[in-house]
Amino acid sequence: MTELLGYNTGSKMSIDIDKPRYDQNTYMGRAKHFLLLTNPLNTLASDAQLDEAKAVVDAFRKTRQLPSGYDEDKLWKMKYLYDSAFHPDTGEKMVVIGRMAAQAPMNTIITGGLICFYKTTAATVFWQWINQTFNAVVNYTNRSGDAPISKTQLLASYCCACGGALSTALYLNSRVKNMNPVYARLVPFAAVCGANFINIPMMRSNELKIGTPVSTIDGERIGDSKRAAAVGISLVCISRVLMALPGMIITPLITNAATKAGWFRRFPRAVVPFQVSLVGACVTFATPFACALFPQTAALPTAWLEPELREKAKEKKVDHVYFNKGL
Incomplete structure (x- = not known):
């Protein structure tokens, strides 16, 4: 070419x-x-x-x-x-559904399913499993660094993430049965929040074990830092939760108010496309705006680095190192 x-x-x-x-x-x-x-x-x-x-x-x-x-x-x-x-560190072509460009259409479908079909155990299990499977693909695809991760590690991470999401959702559903219906509508968001803090670190656990590449501002690689990986993963967890917030909080609250106002009295089935449309509008803009909260190339003071990397940075006379935090 x-x-x-x-x-x-x-x-x-x-x-x-x-x-x-x-x-x-x-x-x-x-x-x-x-x-x-x-x-x-x-x-x-x-x-x-x-x-x-x-x-x-x-x-x-x-x-x-x-x-x-x-x-x-x-x-x-x-x-x-x-x-x-294409992945910024490995240069490999990423699987389509794992790309951040697929977040809006995929999350519209999945979030719509989560907030529309939450009343039965079977529906909760199915949609939380679908969501965590998708999240696992996204988290692995957008990991930071170029180190490979074993299939055993991937499977263990995936099982932990799915288990955490399902446990959170089923437990919360059991607690809100006799509460105001609006609380039941918010259970999927709480489950997704909890699962993000399990799924993302687990799917990127290799970075926590061996570190993520850190470089000078000119791009000269200093080494691999576990502490930088922890910072990057934490920032991604926060942005992912905020990415989900508009669709999974605003949509249920508006739907609840619309239901009380009698909007769906004549056409009860209209509630599903109504919610999915709201979710689509929310995630289309929430995705880039949440990703933009933190710079993609994160800076870390050399004082926070591991001792051996701190010495290397000192030799190069730099006080900050830079790394791809992932998405």
């Missing part, structure tokens, strides 16, 4: 496509970045389109010249398509 690309004549471009297009030191800059990165339309790109985007990005990195027919805007469009599908 690369050899087929022609180039515009002229001087080399100063565009740095190895950094996001928008200022990542501001929340709005990060929000714009993630709106493009998590665009659900990116999931519709074919393998040929993704391979073309990779070829364009790789060629620009080597030559610093725009391919024929490309301007800066088109180059960035291809870069965001590339970033949406």
Whole structure:
């Protein structure tokens, strides 16, 4: 693919496509970045389109010249398509449902199922299992670092995450049976919150065991830090909970109010599409806005590092190291 690309004549471009297009030191800059990165339309790109985007990005990195027919805007469009599908550390093409661009459509379906069908044990078990299976795929796909994780470790992590979510949901359902119905509607969110703090660390447990790569601001790798992995995983847990909050809190509260007002008296089945539509609107915007809460490339003071890495950082005269926190 690369050899087929022609180039515009002229001087080399100063565009740095190895950094996001928008200022990542501001929340709005990060929000714009993630709106493009998590665009659900990116999931519709074919393998040929993704391979073309990779070829364009790789060629620009080597030559610093725009391919024929490309301007800066088109180059960035291809870069965001590339970033949406290829892992930043391993460079591998990620499975479609594990990409952050798939979060909005997948979570619309799954969250809709969680908050619409929560009254029976069978429905609770089914939808929590579906949700944790999806989360496990997403958490593994968007892990930080390039170290492999064994199948045994994956299976153990998955079982713990599913068990934690199901236990939380079933226990809370048993406690709210005689309470105000609105509490029962909020049980799925509580279960999802608890499960996130099990699922994400478990699916990324390899990082906690061997560390995640940390580098200087210039990209020079210093080593692998377990403490950086713990910080990155904690930040992801927080953003994932906030990502789920609008769809799983606002939607049930609005639905409960609408039900009391008699909106669904004549058409009771309309409550399901009503809730799913609200969820879809919420997660489409909650996903990029929650991802933008913390910079993708996190900074960690060298004083927080393990002693051996602290010494390496001291030799290079840096007071902060940087790492991909994952998504």
